[in-house]
Amino acid sequence: xxxxxxxxxxxxxxxxxxxxxxIAPRPDAEALAAHLFGAGLAELEPDGEPGDRETARYQELxxxxxxxxxxxxxxxxxxxxxxxxxxGPGVFVPRVQSESMLANGLGAIEGTDxxxxxxxxxxxxxxxxxxxxxxxxATVHAAxxxxxxxxxxxxxxxxxxxxxxxxxxxxxxxxxxxxxLAGLDGTVDLVLANPPFMPDDAEVPAEFGVYQPRLxxxxxxxxxxxxxxxxxAAARLLRPGGTLVVEHGHLHAAAVAGLCLADPRFTEVSSHxxxxxxxxxxxxxxxxxxxxxxP
Ligand SMILES: C[S@@+](CC[C@H](N)C(=O)[O-])C[C@H]1O[C@@H](n2cnc3c(N)ncnc32)[C@H](O)[C@@H]1O
Numbered sequence: 432x433x434x435x436x437x438x439x440x441x442x443x444x445x446x447x448x449x450x451x452x453x454i455a456p457r458p459d460a461e462a463l464a465a466h467l468f469g470a471g472l473a474e475l476e477p478d479g480e481p482g483d484r485e486t487a488r489y490q491e492l493x494x495x496x497x498x499x500x501x502x503x504x505x506x507x508x509x510x511x512x513x514x515x516x517x518x519g520p521g522v523f524v525p526r527v528q529s530e531s532m533l534a535n536g537l538g539a540i541e542g543t544d545x546x547x548x549x550x551x552x553x554x555x556x557x558x559x560x561x562x563x564x565x566x567x568x569a570t571v572h573a574a575x576x577x578x579x580x581x582x583x584x585x586x587x588x589x590x591x592x593x594x595x596x597x598x599x600x601x602x603x604x605x606x607x608x609x610x611x612l613a614g615l616d617g618t619v620d621l622v623l624a625n626p627p628f629m630p631d632d633a634e635v636p637a638e639f640g641v642y643q644p645r646l647x648x649x650x651x652x653x654x655x656x657x658x659x660x661x662x663x664a665a666a667r668l669l670r671p672g673g674t675l676v677v678e679h680g681h682l683h684a685a686a687v688a689g690l691c692l693a694d695p696r697f698t699e700v701s702s703h704x705x706x707x708x709x710x711x712x713x714x715x716x717x718x719x720x721x722x723x724x725x726p
Contacts, residue, residue, distance in 0.1 A: 434486060437477035440464055443493040450497050452636040454707075455527075459502050463492045466506040499637030511557040514564045514596075516587040518555050521579040523647035525557035528705040529625055532678050532712040533561055535703065536623045539674035539714070540566065543620050548572070549668055550599075551606050551624040551661050554647060556584030558623055559599045560591050567597050572612060576605040577646055607660045615668050622665040625678040626650060626657040654680050655690070662690045666697070669717035676714045684710035691715040 440460045447456035464475055467489050481489070492505050503509035503524035509516055511525045512533055518524045540546040545568045550559035553573035563571045575581050584601050592598040604611050606626065627650040629635055639648050650657045658679060665675040675697070679687040684702040691697040697715040705711035 433480045435477065436464060436468065436475060436479050436481060439481070439486065439489055440477075443489070446493055446497050452499065452638065453496065459496055460493065462502060462506060463496065464489065467492060499642055501638055501642055504642060509555070509557065512561040512565065514557065514561045514591065516555045516557045516560060517583060517590070519583070520642070521644060522577075522583040523554040523580065523643050525555060528707070528709075528711055529558060529678065531703065531705050532623065532625065532676055533558055535712065535714050536621050536674065536676040537562065537565055539676065540569070540621050544568065545570070546620040547615070547618055548621045548623065549574070549612060549615065549619050551611075551622065551664065552626040552647075552657065553584055553601070554580045554625075556587045556599065556601070558625060559584075560587055560596065562621075562623070563597045563599050564591065569597070571597070571599040572602060572615065573599050574602040574604040574606065574612065576603070577644065578603065580644070580647070606657055606664060611664050612668060617668070618670050619668040620670065620673050622661075622668055622673070622675045622677075624658075624661045624665075624676075626661050628654045628658060628678065628680040628683060630654040630680075653686075654683065655686060658683075658687055659690060662687075662694070662697075666694050666717065671718060673717045674714060675717065676712055678712045679710070681709040681711070684713070687713045 443460035444456045447453040447459055495505055501524040503518040504520055509518045509525050512530050548562050548569050548571045550573040553559050553575045556573055559571045559573035581603055588599050627648050629649050631649045631652055661677050688700050688702050691700045696718045698718045699716040701714050703712050
């Protein structure tokens with residue numbers, strides 16, 4: 432029996448909501464329809480009647496999403512702050528939550544002419560490319576230790592550059608290495624990072640435990656292994672007055688603020704919620720004075 436696009440989407444919204452793990456059932460159902468029917472959301476004809484093959488294909492995509500396949504792996508793209516990046520198996524799919532972390536970082540460099548920005552754990556490059564898009568005068572460096580992620584970032588940077596954005600500088604580098612981006616020491620205006628932050632033994636939905644790269648999700652026994660190194664690296668990279676903004680797990684707000692406060696050169700340490708009200712990131716200003724030594 433023929434059905435309409437509107438009815439297919441409504442069925443999909445119910446299916447995705449019933450999983451209890453898909454955060455945004457309607458936007459996801461609509462994005463899958465827009466992807467399959469090759470139209471922007473606004474151009475979809477809700478009363479259009481797709482053929483049997485298209486209907487079956489749509490239902491397959493919805494079943495994949497309900498099983499935890501990231502939306503970006505089904506559509507091949509993800510968007511952060513208006514910047515579209517290519518994603519797929521092997522690279523972390525940027526989360527809309529990161530837009531609030533990004534907004535904080537962009538706010539911190541608002542009055543800075545030609546800022547120098549570093550995005551640690553860049554994955555697809557989404558955060559770095561969003562900075563480059565919104566601040567065309569910025570020089571943006573981005574690092575990741577995973578060659579697969581970095582290849583996505585390279586392609587995304589080339590694509591954004593072809594659209595007129597400033598290219599970013601990519602580094603195959605491990606945040607836990609002491610000399611990370613040492614050439615930039617003491618000069619950086621903003622360090623942003625969305626590191627892996629789930630404890631290794633945490634139970635996570637299939638979307639994160641099965642379909643996203645393990646290296647992108649799990650951050651050691653307490654989930655803080657990479658974050659500790661991000662805070663240390665930021666203290667070396669930032670210029671006096673520079674800012675660190677780092678994402679963390681929703682149980683880690685106090686621990687990550689504590690990691691910053693443990694270095695007295697960090698001041699104005701604050702913890703922030705995402706748009707759904709969950710703790711998401713810490714921000715800190717780097718004072719740049721020498722660490723206090725015990726008497
Ligand atoms: C949660 S993903 C974030 C990706 C991207 N920033 C985003 O928001 O979509 C974390 C990223 O950190 C990278 N990563 C994990 N451990 C790392 C390390 N020790 N050094 C550098 N990158 C690391 C992973 O490869 C992954 O791409």
